[in-house]
Amino acid sequence: xxxxxxxxxxxxxxxxxxxxxxxxxxxxxxxxxxxxxxxxxxxxxxxxxxxxxxxxxxxxxxxxxxxxxxxxxxxxxxxxxxxxxxxxxxxxxxxxxxxxxxxxxxxxxxxxxxxxxxxxxxxxxxxxxxxxxxxxxxxxxxxxxxxxxxxxxxxxxxxxxxxxxxxxxxxxxxxxxxxxxxxxxxxxxxxxxxxxxxxxxxxxxxxxxxxxxxxxxxxxxxxxxxxxxxxxxxxxxxxxxxxxxxxxxxxxxxxxxxxxxxxxxxxxxxxxxxxxxxxxxxxxxxxxxxxxxxxxxxx
Amino acid sequence: xxxxxxxxxxxxxxxxxxxxxxxxxxxxxxxxxxxxxxxxxxxxxxxxxxxxxxxxxxxxxxxxxxxxxxxxxxxxxxxxxxxxxxxxxxxxxxxxxxxxxxxxxxxxxxxxxxxxxxxxxxxxxxxxxxxxxxxxxxxxxxxxxxxxxxxxxxxxxxxxxxxxxxxxxxxxxxxxxxxxxxxxxxxxxxxxxxxxxxxxxxxxxxxxxxxxxxxxxxxxxxxxxxxxxxxxxxxxxxxxxxxxxxxxxxxxxxxxxxxxxxxxxxxxxxxxxxxxxxxxxxxxxxxxxxxxxxxxxxxxxx
Numbered sequence: 065x066x067x068x069x070x071x072x073x074x075x076x077x078x079x080x081x082x083x084x085x086x087x088x089x090x091x092x093x094x095x096x097x098x099x100x101x102x103x104x105x106x107x108x109x110x111x112x113x114x115x116x117x118x119x120x121x122x123x124x125x126x127x128x129x130x131x132x133x134x135x136x137x138x139x140x141x142x143x144x145x146x147x148x149x150x151x152x153x154x155x156x157x158x159x160x161x162x163x164x165x166x167x168x169x170x171x172x173x174x175x176x177x178x179x180x181x182x183x184x185x186x187x188x189x190x191x192x193x194x195x196x197x198x199x200x201x202x203x204x205x206x207x208x209x210x211x212x213x214x215x216x217x218x219x220x221x222x223x224x225x226x227x228x229x230x231x232x233x234x235x236x237x238x239x240x241x242x243x244x245x246x247x248x249x250x251x252x253x254x255x256x257x258x259x260x261x262x263x264x265x266x267x268x269x270x271x272x273x274x275x276x277x278x279x280x281x282x283x284x285x286x287x288x289x290x291x292x293x294x295x296x297x298x299x300x301x302x303x304x305x306x307x308x309x310x311x312x313x314x315x316x317x318x319x320x321x322x323x324x325x326x327x328x329x330x331x332x333x334x335x336x337x338x339x340x341x342x343x344x345x346x347x348x349x350x351x352x353x354x355x356x357x358x359x360x361x362x363x
Numbered sequence: 364x365x366x367x368x369x370x371x372x373x374x375x376x377x378x379x380x381x382x383x384x385x386x387x388x389x390x391x392x393x394x395x396x397x398x399x400x401x402x403x404x405x406x407x408x409x410x411x412x413x414x415x416x417x418x419x420x421x422x423x424x425x426x427x428x429x430x431x432x433x434x435x436x437x438x439x440x441x442x443x444x445x446x447x448x449x450x451x452x453x454x455x456x457x458x459x460x461x462x463x464x465x466x467x468x469x470x471x472x473x474x475x476x477x478x479x480x481x482x483x484x485x486x487x488x489x490x491x492x493x494x495x496x497x498x499x500x501x502x503x504x505x506x507x508x509x510x511x512x513x514x515x516x517x518x519x520x521x522x523x524x525x526x527x528x529x530x531x532x533x534x535x536x537x538x539x540x541x542x543x544x545x546x547x548x549x550x551x552x553x554x555x556x557x558x559x560x561x562x563x564x565x566x567x568x569x570x571x572x573x574x575x576x577x578x579x580x581x582x583x584x585x586x587x588x589x590x591x592x593x594x595x596x597x598x599x600x601x602x603x604x605x606x607x608x609x610x611x612x613x614x615x616x617x618x619x620x621x622x623x624x625x626x627x628x629x630x631x632x633x634x635x636x637x638x639x640x641x642x643x644x645x646x647x648x649x650x651x652x653x654x655x656x657x658x659x660x661x662x663x664x665x
Contacts, residue, residue: 096560100454104465107451110528111469117494118483133494134501171379179376188369194377201384203581203650205589207616208639209387211623211632212394215402216387235383238376267368296476298592303624314478314592321482321596328486335479342474350467 118339122332129329144333152324154337156309157316164226164301164312165294168233169287175234176241176286177279181271183242184249185257195246201239207299214303224306232300237290244289248282249275281352288352292342313338392643395636400629412630412637422622422634425605429618436523436614437587444527445579448534449572453564455535456542466539470532480529481596488512488521512597515611522612526593530586534579541575542568570664577657581650588646591616600625615642 121129122144123137148154182188183195213232214223222228252275260274298314305311308319320334398408417423451469455462472480487495490510499508511521549567558566569576594614598607603626605613619642622628623635 100457104451104454104458104461108465108468111472111531114483114487114528115471117487130492133492133497175375175379178372182364182369182372186364186369188364188366191369194373198376198380201380203585203647203654204384204388205585205643205646206384206388207589207591208619208643209384209391211635211639212387212390213383216383231379232383235379238380238384242376267364271372292474293476296478298476298478298595299620314476317478317482318596328492331482331486335483338479339475342476343471346467346471346474 115339118332118335121329122336124329126327126329129332130326144330145337147327147330148320148333148337152320152330152334153308153311153316154313154320154334157311157313158337160226160310160316161295161313164229164233165291167226167230168237168294169290171230171234172237172241172290173283173286176238176245177276177283178271179238180242180245181249181275184246185252185275195242198239198242202243204239206236210299210303217304223304224310226305226310229300229304229312232304233294233297237286237294240289241286244286245279245282248279252278284349285352288345288349291345295342296338388643391636391639394632395640397633398630399632402632408633412633413641415630415634416637416641425610425613425618426615426638428605428610429613429615432519432611432613433588433590433615435519436526436590437584439520439523440526440530440583440587441580443523444531445534445576445583447527448531448579449538449576451531452535452538452542453568455539466535469535472529473532473536475529477529477590477592478596480525481593484525485512485597512612513608515607515609518598518607518611522594522597525597526587526590529593530583533582537579538572538575541572545571573657573660573664577653577660581653581657584653585646585650588642589616590614591620 117134120135120137121133123140123142124135125141125143128135128138179198183191183198217223217225217228217232220228222231256274256278257270260270265274296314297312298318301312301315302318305315308316311319317334317338321331324330395412396408396410397404398406398411415422416426455465458465475483487493488511490496490508490513495511496508499505509517511517545568549571550563553563553567591614594606594612594617598612600606600617600621603621604610606617607613615638619635619638622638623631628634
């Protein structure tokens with residue numbers, strides 16, 4: 065908008081543009097560039113300020129937060145965190161979330177690796193159909209099967225069980241894991257494998273000792289990319305878990321918000337606790353996150 | 364590799380995926396054709412469960428409203444999140460300074476779960492103590508403050524904005540990667556031909572982004588029609604009542620959960636399975652058709 069209103073005026077009084085060795089830019093372009101910068105840095109505030117408020121308010125006292133929601137922590141304290149951690153059972157929730165998420169990702173990767181290896185590297189009878197069968201799961205709205213999943217786990221005596229949740233989560237990740245890993249296996253050169261075969265290594269040895277070390281980057285992508293949604297999932301534990309001592313973070317958070325409605329600073333601390341592991345993961349593995357996102361485009 | 368060895372490699376994944384994902388979905392489709400009393404199947408219902416969704420008051424009214432809310436939610440998200448995300452991605456792609464930092468900062472909310480985002484904004488937008496209303500009165504906009512989530516006229520638009528804030532990192536990163544992968548020559552050639560920035564974007568960049576736009580649109584569609592957590596945390600649930608002020612933010616994902624686990628009529632399994640079947644056909648069907656459409660567009664280009 066600014067660019068449009070300013071340009072005619074600029075055109076009427078031509079300003080001598082100093083010669084520069086870099087690419088010459090017209091006044092109009094410079095105004096557009098300025099508008100773009102304002103937009104980009106402006107949106108940065110929109111993206112970050114809510115998160116900054118969340119973190120700052122978690123270090124303040126509740127009376128402070130309720131009277132001045134936008135203030136800085138004048139005497140920052142960890143009281144809210146120790147309250148959430150010990151009195152509101154966040155220690156338990158974090159443990160359960162870690163157990164369920166890690167368990168599910170390990171199981172998911174553990175079964176997807178051999179499957180992706182066979183499907184990605186070998187042509188065998190039924191292989192194409194199996195690949196299509198796995199990949200169709202990429203677009204399935206899995207939650208719609210919640211009632212049968214509920215009764216199925218009931219038959220296995222796994223309602224209100226973290227193991228039941230692990231099985232469902234691991235299964236829900238298989239299409240994505242097989243998709244990423246198979247594509248990666250397919251791209252590996254066959255010479256190494258042939259050399260190992262000539263040396264007399266069996267199929268399983270080749271897979272375990274020769275191929276697995278080569279696909280480590282793809283495994284990292286899968287791990288990061290499955291961890292994030294599972295850590296935050298609320299729908300399945302809401303339906304499948306019953307006992308507070310087994311709650312994962314999202315369900316625990318709901319309980320917490322119901323119980324301590326007016327203790328805002330503690331609520332903010334609870335939100336931060338649920339968020340920090342993901343931010344750490346993002347900082348450590350942003351490369352894998354971008355790789356996983358863009359992998360979808362080659363589908 | 365021998366056939367039996369290959370099958371042995373595939374078997375664990377095949378079993379887990381079939382038992383916990385495929386079987387439940389197929390079984391939900393099958394359940395929708397039966398009448399249920401509690402958990403006991405009492406007789407073949409044919410299409411009765413489906414018919415009841417459209418005739419039984421108040422479920423039929425609630426379903427219709429929730430469907431249109433979900434459509435608005437999807438269209439709004441496409442407009443706000445994906446076009447703005449594309450704009451930001453294009454602007455970022457022309458920058459050298461601060462590009463990676465900005466990209467990472469925009470994507471930060473994307474990592475956080477929808478439930479946490481919902482609770483966070485629930486506090487931020489709170490009518491009495493919320494920082495948003497506070498900040499507005501501080502800068503002299505006090506007359507515009509309101510209970511953003513409690514007012515039927517603003518509740519759904521606000522939910523759309525929050526959803527866009529949450530997920531905008533996804534189109535930014537994905538379009539960013541797609542833009543980085545575009546061949547430089549087309550842009551250079553058209554610049555020589557005297558095309559301006561808008562013409563270059565409209566006639567060169569946009570068509571080349573078709574695969575990325577297709578992917579983002581399809582995934583946005585799936586996530587909007589599955590949405591549950593965000594609204595659950597923002598609007599709270601009131602037993603078996605439609606969600607939000609006057610049911611203003613009731614979406615299909617919420618009504619499905621309610622019929623299956625809260626409303627608990629005699630035939631809850633039959634009816635909720637029928638809803639699941641319809642949603643399944645809608646989500647999967649549209650995703651497959653859209654996928655085919657974008658692929659054809661892509662093929663026409665090359």
